[in-house]
Amino acid sequence: MADLRSRIAGISSPNPFWLASAPPTDKAYNVVRAFQAGWGGVVWKTLGEDPPVINVSSRYGALLDGNRELLGFNNIELITDRPLALNLQEITQVKKDWPDRALVVSLMARMEESAWVGLVKRIEETGADGLELNLGCPHGMCERGMGSAIGQVPEMVEQVTRWVRASTRMPLIVKLTPNVTNILWPAEAARRGGADAVSLINTVNSIASVDLDLMAPTPTVDGKGTHGGYCGPAVKPIALNMVAEIGRNHVTADLPISGIGGIGSWRDAAEFLALGAANVQVCTAAMVHGFRIVGPMIDGLSQWMDDKGYGRIDDFAGAALGNVVDWNSLNMNFSTKAVIDPDLCIDCGRCHIVCEDTSHQAIRIEANGGKRVFRVVDEDCVGCNLCSHVCPVPQCITMRPEANGKPYMNWTQDPRNPLRAAQG
């Protein structure tokens, strides 16, 4: 049994699965249920100065597939709408009752030092394990000068981090918004400000859908809608990239990362950890399935680590990061070809039609009695992978690298590159 214990910014937890600051971590009732279900840690839903915010009715939007499986999710909820004192009292009690779990408190305030420091001082008294600065919420709060209104300006990120850093010795995580041109700018700013770690991504600005009867965006509040924060499986690729960008940027390479964004399975988590995240935070998957989904995440990760011979998370943490490179470093001499296993093929024809219509016309249909045989024409196949992605049968279409005997040669070395001389 692999050791799943995890540590970030000096905060330990029995496993790397935390619940992100969001509706599931709004109060003791939920958080206790989450701990009972096995979650390693929780980031308490963002606290703000009193009086608490008021939320609207109708808060969530969703992107569903044809069988109503959730692909993406968005929300227009604000930070906690409960009194600060009540939240602090519950946090104190929960931490006391669950000493082995990580309990981090998210907070948000105006661009004023006293507001931030005031909140920090009160949170310190709860015995919580750390702070997470919410500089990412992209809806509602940003219109009041908070959340992403701060997170989108690196100088403000640095300033807020400095204020908080100077006021407390609590571990300090800065949560970043993906709604920026370059994630490295706020990440570097957080580091300069003294953050112990960053967490990302917060939600992506979005309109979940348009109600074609109401002619209004969803979620709809009395006939109107507003942009909300997008999350769920659909944002995972965006999050993975931003985590990797921070991890391979020399200025931020040593900055611990709490990975967030579309994590719904042990495999998703393992991918974030492999790109250098120290732990992961989950929200949408719990909102879709309940807290019980941490069970399969824990034993799935453990089983995979056992199968791979990884005794601890550190044994594979960041293992994929070194293989994330600039396009210019890719080997131009590498060639891979699609191979279709005729025994696994069920004759759906999807590989053919997508290659024929949208790619390189490299999959021919040949008659073989009653059954069609799909044959890849190696000369025309560019190894794009499209066919293998649309094939409904796992392992039916695989990509086989060609043994062409050619050495590594990247674009900067490629004689076909017209700018090669200038670069060289």
Add this chain to the structure above:
Amino acid sequence: MTAAAHNGPQGLDDDLVPPLNALQAMAESSRCLYCYDPACVNACPTGIDIPGFIHRINDGNVVGAAKTILSANIMGGTCARVCPTEILCEQACVRNAGEQRPVSIGRLQRFATDALMARGGGHPFARAPGSGKRVAVVGAGPSGLACAHRLSMLGHAVNIFEAKAKPGGLNEYGLAAYKMTGDFAQREVAFILGIGGIDIHYGKRLGDDLQLGALSGDYDAVFLAIGLAAGRPLGVEGSDLAGVMEALSFIEALRQGRAPAVAGRVVVIGGGNTAVDAAIQSHCLGAEDVVMAYRRGIAQMGATTWEQQLARISGVAIKPWLAPKRILGSGGKVTGVVFERTRLVDGRLQGTGTDVELSADLVLSAVGQELREGELAGIPVTEGRIGIDADYQTARPGVFAGGDCVKSGLDLTVQAVEDGKRAALAIDRFIRKGVSHGRSA
């Protein structure tokens, strides 16, 4: 639906395979892989764009789904109910590989076509500008109606002549009630006629009230869709006893609300789907014991495996290798049937010399149907069916034929519909000769 998951119809009007609700249709339609040029389409005699209509259901475009179906098969509603999908589209579904459970294409087709018909709001297809041409269609069954509908779409005026009092042919008179509940046959005909340009004249039987020669003279073309109207005789002693009847007459009576009183033991002679329909319905009507006796083996039965399983689940005993030899009676009423056991010897069916007697209060003969050749005014017949060329034209120019009265494929409703559709296109080309047309299927 598999027979294993079915208890058989619980009564005459029990919908054999109930309609999918919206939730079921969403789940089932999401199973379709949207294959390209797939085997299911090739397995459909009418070539319905199956992935196309299922994709539209999943898209929430049920009207588009229904129009996709009906543009290829105007009787998509009936075919959704009665097609032996287990030997056609669903047998070819790629979901059989891996899951051994095809997409329920028939039930999805019913979901879409029922939704369109329930919606009302006008016929979904428009007629081309009037051609000034007139076509006579003989027979208002699936083939005749499909032909008439397509001819009307193409701008021609159609007169249908029907021997019976109602339209629909076997849909109305010859299929099990549990497959066509809720007067569906008549509702579908009304829907088809909604295109306009089609008049039906009832009580007009070819050879009696109607002469082919006169029709040929009065119309630009004639389409014969007369089916196989005569029951093949059993040809054994005692066939004229009271309590011996043709299975199709039995089904017709019960479909028309004149269900015969059935009690005691019923012996159905034959191995096709009509035999199964009659056997199961006699059980529903109160028979204590129902036996289906077939002169060949299970593997040679015309009834599909699903129909056979349905019969067994419904309490019908299937007895193969029994050839009827003599029907027994007492006081002019049937009391039983003597069969001779048979076997295959070098591929030929032979009697074994051993007799088996089954007692019976009702004997239903379902040994096949035959063409009424006398109606045809000398049009050549080949192997019991009207001879046609690749354009569905008989030996007499301008006279076309399709449906069960020709041999174009399997003897199925869906084939009859395809015949009617293709014949209409051929007739259109024929009567527009010299006119630029360029239409094709």
